[in-house]
Amino acid sequence: MQLDEGVVFSLSDHLGRLAGPLEWLVVLIELFAIAILILGVVRFLGWFLSGEVLRRAAHDPGHQLNRGRLALGRHILSALEVLIVADLIRTVLHLTFDNILLLGGLVLIRSFISVSLEYEMRALETE
Helix, strand or coil: CCCHHHEEECHHHHHHHHHHHHHHHHHHHHHHHHHHHHHHHHHHHHHHHHHHHHCCCCCCCCCHHHHHHHHHHHHHHHHHHHHHHHHHHHHHHCEEHHHHHHHHHHHHHHHHHHHHHHHHHHHHHHC
C-alpha cells in the first residue's frame, strides 16, 4: 500500500512509543560499530609503532605491521557486520523503495569489502 512521501510501509507508525527507542537503538548500534573501528585503529597504531621500533622488513612474516593489519582487518569486518544490523533495523522501521535500494547497495559494497579483506587476511596468515 502506498502512503505519503514514497513510504510503502512504516513499521514505526504501528509501534507507538516503541518506535523512538528502536531509533535510538539503531544509533547506539552505529556508535558501537564506530567504536569497534576506532579500537581497531588504536590497536593497529600500537602494532605499527612497535614494528617501526624493531625496524624489520615490512614483508617479513613476523613483522608487527602484518599482525596489526590482521587485527585491523578483523575490526573492520566486525564493524561492517554491526552496521548491516543497524541498516536492517532502520529499513524495517522505515520501509521505502529508496531504503531497500540503499540497504541492498550497502550490503553489496560491504560484502565486496569483506571478501577482499578475508582474502588479504588469509594471505597474511599463511605468510
